[in-house]
Amino acid sequence: xxxxxxxxxxxxxxxxxxxxxxxxxxxxxxxxxxxxxxxxxxxxxxxxxxxxxxxxxxxxxxxxxxxxxxxxxxxxxxxxxxxxxxxxxxxxxxxxxxxxxxxxxxxxxxxxxxxxxxxxxxxxxxxxxxxxxxxxxxxxxxxxxxxxxxxxxxxxxxxxxxxxxxxxxxxxxxxxxxxxxxxxxxxxxxxxxxxxxxxxxxxxx
Numbered sequence: 001x002x003x004x005x006x007x008x009x010x011x012x013x014x015x016x017x018x019x020x021x022x023x024x025x026x027x028x029x030x031x032x033x034x035x036x037x038x039x040x041x042x043x044x045x046x047x048x049x050x051x052x053x054x055x056x057x058x059x060x061x062x063x064x065x066x067x068x069x070x071x072x073x074x075x076x077x078x079x080x081x082x083x084x085x086x087x088x089x090x091x092x093x094x095x096x097x098x099x100x101x102x103x104x105x106x107x108x109x110x111x112x113x114x115x116x117x118x119x120x121x122x123x124x125x126x127x128x129x130x131x132x133x134x135x136x137x138x139x140x141x142x143x144x145x146x147x148x149x150x151x152x153x154x155x156x157x158x159x160x161x162x163x164x165x166x167x168x169x170x171x172x173x174x175x176x177x178x179x180x181x182x183x184x185x186x187x188x189x190x191x192x193x194x195x196x197x198x199x200x201x202x203x204x205x
Contacts, residue, residue, distance in 0.1 A: 018047035018054065025057035034061050052078040056088055059095075068095040086116045093125050097132070105129055120149035124156045131163050139163035154184040158191055165198070174199060 025040035038061055044054035059074035075092040078085070089112045096105035106129055112122050127142035143160035147153055161176035177195040184192055 018044045022053035029057050029060035052081045068098045071095045120146045127159045136163045136167050154180050
């Protein structure tokens, strides 16, 4: 009886332990500590194979390693366990776009926008996909909506600048790029270099 009680207590504690491992894995993955994150994610999945947060952590690990197909698979598992966390669905759109699966990304994105119409990240992804598909007025409008929801959003400002530049609206693009450079964090070094190169060009008369 004593051992049976102990076993029941261990089983009751497993969901909490799984959640703790998964939360730690997700935090480590976000910091780029992927080896330790993988260990923690696997520990969580050993306790609860269907735990959404553990699959979310594995998706981030795989994304950082360039395995976008694997990341998409993990996110689909996490989403399939319930109505789907909006962050997971946004992440899925991002990895689909990274794979160039634009039609699939747009289908997923339509549902995200309906579920979270005021999420700046959703509007940014609408702008990003529209830019990739050369729907320039839509990209400008959606990036503007993202910036209306989040004033300091350098990625959205950069997408809008690119769309404006492709439309020949160079002065507007320059203003967005100047603001982008004032806001962009150091880890956007490549994007900063391209913005600076554009601004070094002679302004149109």
